[in-house]
Amino acid sequence: xxxxxxxxxxxxxxxxxxxxxxxxxxxxxxxxxxxxxxxxxxxxxxxxxxxxxxxxxxxxxxxxxxxxxxxxxxxxxxxxxxxxxxxxxxxxxxxxxxxxxxxxxxxxxxxxxxxxxxxxxxxxxxxxxxxxxxxxxxxxxxxxxxxxxxxxxxxxxxxxxxxxxxxxxxxxxxxxxxxxxxxxxxxxxxxxxxxxxxxxxxxxxxxxxxxxxxxxxxxxxxxxxxxxxxxxxxxxxxxxxxxxxxxxxxxxxxxxxxxxxxxxxxxxxxxxxxxxxxxxxxxxxxxxxxxxxxxxxxxxxxxxxxxxxxxxxxxxxxxxxxxxxxxxxxxxxxxxxxxxxxxxxxxxxxxxxxxxxxxxxxxxxxxxxxxxxxxxxxxxxxxxxxxxxxxxxxxxxxxxxxxxxxxxxxxxxxxxxxxxxxxxxxxxxxxxxxxxxxx
Amino acid sequence: xxxxxxxxxxxxxxxxxxxxxxxxxxxxxxxxxxxxxxxxxxxxxxxxxxxxxxxxxxxxxxxxxxxxxxxxxxxxxxxxxxxxxxxxxxxxxxxxxxxxxxxxxxxxxxxxxxxxxxxxxxxxxxxxxxxxxxxxxxxxxxxxxxxxxxxxxxxxxxxxxxxxxxxxxxxxxxxxxxxxxxxxxxxxxxxxxxxxxxxxxxxxxxxxxxxxxxxxxxxxxxxxxxxxxxxxxxxxxxxxxxxxxxxxxxxxxxxxxxxxxxxxxxxxxxxxxxxxxxxxxxxxxxxxxxxxxxxxxxxxxxxxxxxxxxxxxxxxxxx
Numbered sequence: 001x002x003x004x005x006x007x008x009x010x011x012x013x014x015x016x017x018x019x020x021x022x023x024x025x026x027x028x029x030x031x032x033x034x035x036x037x038x039x040x041x042x043x044x045x046x047x048x049x050x051x052x053x054x055x056x057x058x059x060x061x062x063x064x065x066x067x068x069x070x071x072x073x074x075x076x077x078x079x080x081x082x083x084x085x086x087x088x089x090x091x092x093x094x095x096x097x098x099x100x101x102x103x104x105x106x107x108x109x110x111x112x113x114x115x116x117x118x119x120x121x122x123x124x125x126x127x128x129x130x131x132x133x134x135x136x137x138x139x140x141x142x143x144x145x146x147x148x149x150x151x152x153x154x155x156x157x158x159x160x161x162x163x164x165x166x167x168x169x170x171x172x173x174x175x176x177x178x179x180x181x182x183x184x185x186x187x188x189x190x191x192x193x194x195x196x197x198x199x200x201x202x203x204x205x206x207x208x209x210x211x212x213x214x215x216x217x218x219x220x221x222x223x224x225x226x227x228x229x230x231x232x233x234x235x236x237x238x239x240x241x242x243x244x245x246x247x248x249x250x251x252x253x254x255x256x257x258x259x260x261x262x263x264x265x266x267x268x269x270x271x272x273x274x275x276x277x278x279x280x281x282x283x284x285x286x287x288x289x290x291x292x293x294x295x296x297x298x299x300x301x302x303x304x305x306x307x308x309x310x311x312x313x314x315x316x317x318x319x320x321x322x323x324x325x326x327x328x329x330x331x332x333x334x335x336x337x338x339x340x341x342x343x344x345x346x347x348x349x350x351x352x353x354x355x356x357x358x359x360x361x362x363x364x365x366x367x368x369x370x371x372x373x374x375x376x377x378x379x380x381x382x383x384x385x386x387x388x389x390x391x392x393x394x395x396x397x398x399x400x401x402x403x404x405x406x407x408x409x410x411x412x413x414x415x416x417x418x419x420x421x422x423x424x425x426x427x428x429x430x431x432x433x434x435x436x437x438x439x
Numbered sequence: 440x441x442x443x444x445x446x447x448x449x450x451x452x453x454x455x456x457x458x459x460x461x462x463x464x465x466x467x468x469x470x471x472x473x474x475x476x477x478x479x480x481x482x483x484x485x486x487x488x489x490x491x492x493x494x495x496x497x498x499x500x501x502x503x504x505x506x507x508x509x510x511x512x513x514x515x516x517x518x519x520x521x522x523x524x525x526x527x528x529x530x531x532x533x534x535x536x537x538x539x540x541x542x543x544x545x546x547x548x549x550x551x552x553x554x555x556x557x558x559x560x561x562x563x564x565x566x567x568x569x570x571x572x573x574x575x576x577x578x579x580x581x582x583x584x585x586x587x588x589x590x591x592x593x594x595x596x597x598x599x600x601x602x603x604x605x606x607x608x609x610x611x612x613x614x615x616x617x618x619x620x621x622x623x624x625x626x627x628x629x630x631x632x633x634x635x636x637x638x639x640x641x642x643x644x645x646x647x648x649x650x651x652x653x654x655x656x657x658x659x660x661x662x663x664x665x666x667x668x669x670x671x672x673x674x675x676x677x678x679x680x681x682x683x684x685x686x687x688x689x690x691x692x693x694x695x696x697x698x699x700x701x702x703x704x705x706x707x708x709x710x711x712x713x714x715x716x717x718x719x720x721x722x723x724x725x726x727x728x729x730x731x732x733x734x735x736x737x738x739x740x741x742x743x744x745x746x747x748x749x750x751x752x753x754x755x756x757x758x
Contacts, residue, residue: 048587209587216590219467252715266577297723316726327715
C-alpha cells in the first residue's frame with residue numbers, strides 16, 4: 001500500500017502544518033452545523049502535496065458528512081458537473097437529516113483540480129457550471145486548486161465573491177521531519193535523523209513527495225543518507241552549485257562540458273544559473289566580457305533550437321555556455337565564491353502571480369474608467385505614484401474596490417498598505433452609513 | 440532476423456547494465472508487491488525503457504503483455520489519443536490476479552504543460568487500477584504536480600566499461616570478433632547511448648564477422664575521428680587545398696553528409712592542441728555553419744568557409 005494513502009490523516013487535527021488555514025476551514029464547517037453560511041463554498045489552494053485534499057476529506061469525516069467527489073475526470077463539462085454536483089447539492093436528504101448526535105448530515109462536494117482545464121476543449125462552461133452549482137447549493141462545497149488566480153480569472157472571477165479563499169502554504173521542515181519519524185517508528189524502520197531532514201529539506205514543503213521519498217528507500221529497512229544518494233535524491237541546489245564551481249573554475253573546455261553533462265539540468269535552465277553567477281566568478285572586466293560573449297552565443301543557439309525544432313543546435317549551446325565560458329577567462333579568481341539561485345527564475349515564479357493580479361486589477365480599473373484592461377495597465381504606474389499619498393490612496397482604494405493584496409502591491413510596503421487598508425475600511429463603513437441615512 | 444536492440448534487451452532486472460541504484464529499488468518494489476508511480480529521467484539509451492519492461496516482466500510473469508501498456512507521448516501528441524488508450528487499457532481488470540496494470544509513457548517531456556496537467560488528471564483517475572511510469576530526458580520538464588506524485592529516478596550515462604562488456608556479450612552470442620579499435624569506434628559512435636552502440640554493431644556485422652573501426656565508421660555514417668582531426672590540423676597548418684581534398688573525400692568516398700562531417704570535426708576539435716579559447720571560438724563558428732546547413736545552404740561551401748576560418752586561425756588570425 002502506498003504510504004501516502006496509508007498515512008493520510010483521518011482527522012483535521014492530524015493534518016500537519018497550516019494551522020490558520022485549518023482553523024478557517026473549521027469555522028466555516030461549524031457554520032454548516034447550525035444552518036447555511038453566507039459563503040457556501042471554500043477554495044483550498046496551494047502547491048501540490050501540502051494537504052488540501054487530506055484536509056477536505058478529514059473535515060468530512062470529523063463532521064460525519066458524506067462526500068461527493070468530482071475529481072480527475074476528463075470530461076467534466078457543464079452537464080456532468082450539473083448532474084453530479086447540482087443534484088447532490090440541492091437535494092436535502094429527506095428522511096434522515098440528522099445523525100445520532102442530532103447534527104445535520106451534510107453532503108460535502110469536493111471538486112478537485114478546479115483550476116485545471118475547465119474552460120478548454122471538452123470542458124466548455126465548466127466554470128459557469130461551478131458558479132451555478134455554488135449559487136444553488138444547499139450543501140457545503142470545497143474547491144481544490146493549485147493556482148488561485150488561474151481559477152478566479154476570467155469567467156471564474158465570480159468565484160471570488162462566492163467562496164472563502166483559504167491558502168495552504170508549504171509545511172515546515174520540522175513538522176515534516178516529525179511526521180516522517182512517526183512513520184518510521186510505525187513501520188519499524190531504523191533511521192538517521194539527518195536523512196529525514198534531508199528528505200524534508202528537499203521536498204520543499206510538499207508532504208506527499210516527502211512520504212513518497214521515504215517509502216521508496218524503505219525497502220532496506222534502514223533510512224540513511226547514503227540510501228538517499230543512491231536513489232538520486234540529492235540536494236539539488238548544492239549539487240548545481242558544485243557543478244557550477246567546477247564549470248566556472250575550469251581551465252579547459254572538456255572538464256566544464258563533462259561536468260554539465262552529468263548534471264540533470266536542461267540547457268535553458270542551466271544558462272540561467274551560469275548567467276547569475278558568472279559576474280561573481282569573473283571579476284576581470286575583459287574576462288567577463290569574453291565570458292558573456294560565449295554565453296550570449298549559447299543563447300543564440302538555444303533560440304535556434306526552439307525556433308527550428310532542431311536539437312542538433314543544443315550541443316553548441318551546451319558547450320559554449322559551459323566550455324566556452326570556462327575557456328574565456330584569463331585570470332581565474334581563486335578561493336571560494338558564493339553563488340546564488342538565479343534571480344530571474346525566482347522573479348519569474350513570483351512574477352507569474354503578480355502578473356495575474358495586475359491583469360485582474362487592470363480589468364477592474366478599466367471597467368471603472370471606461371477603457372480596456374491593457375489601457376488601464378498603462379495607468380497602473382500612475383496609481384502607484386498616487387499611492388505614496390496614503391489619504392488619496394485610501395480614497396482610491398474605496399472607489400476602485402481594491403483588495404488588500406492589490407493595495408499591498410500598489411503601496412509597495414506592507415505597513416503602509418495596512419494603514420491605507422484600514423483607512424479605506426473606515427471610509428467604506430462611513431459611506432455605507434451615509435447611504436443608509438440618505439435612504 | 441531480429442533487431443538486436445530487442446533481441447538483447449535484458450528481460451530481468453539483474454541483467455540491466457549500470458543504474459545499480461535504480462535496479463536495486465525496482466527489485467525491492469517487485470518483492471514488496473507494490474509499485475509507486477515513477478518518473479525515469481535520463482539521456483537516451485541509458486535503460487529507461489528496459490528497466491520498465493524488465494520490471495513488468497518480473498512483476499507479472501507471463502501475463503506482462505496484458506498488464507503493461509507502452510505509449511509514446513511524442514508519437515501520440517493528441518492527449519485525447521493518450522487518454523483514450525489509457526482509458527481502454529485501464530478499464531479492464533488486471534490479468535492473472537495482478538493488483539494493477541502499468542502504463543509506461545515514454546518521452547513524457549514532449550507533452551506541453553497543458554497536456555501534462557490533463558495527464559495528471561488521467562493519472563489520478565486511474566490510480567486505483569494503474570501505475571504510471573513516465574520517462575523523460577530532464578525531470579525539470581515535468582510539471583510539479585506530477586513530480587510530486589512520482590518517485591523520481593535519475594538514469595546516468597553508461598560507462599564505457601559497462602557498454603563494452605555488454606557489446607562483447609552480444610558479439611560472443613552472434614559469433615563476432617570485435618577488434619580493439621572496433622570497440623573503440625563503437626563507443627565513439629554511441630557516445631553513451633547503448634541503443635546506438637548496438638545498432639552500429641548490428642549494421643557493421645552485416646558486412647563482416649570481424650568488427651573493426653573501418654566497418655563501424657563506414658556503416659554508421661560517422662566521420663572517422665582520425666580523419667576529422669587530420670583535416671583540422673591540415674587547415675590550421677595553412678594548407679587550404681589539401682584540407683579541401685580531404686573534405687571532398689569524406690563527402691564522396693565515405694558517403695557522409697555535411698552534418699555528419701561537421702559533427703565529426705566538432706568531436707575532433709577537443710583533441711587538437713590549440714589554446715582552449717580558440718577551440719571555443721571554432722565551436723561557435725561550427726554551430727553557425729551547421730545552422731546554415733540546416734537552413735538549406737550549400738554544405739560544401741559552408742564547410743569550405745569553415746576550413747578557411749581554421750586556416751586564418753592557424754596563422755593567428757593575422758593578414
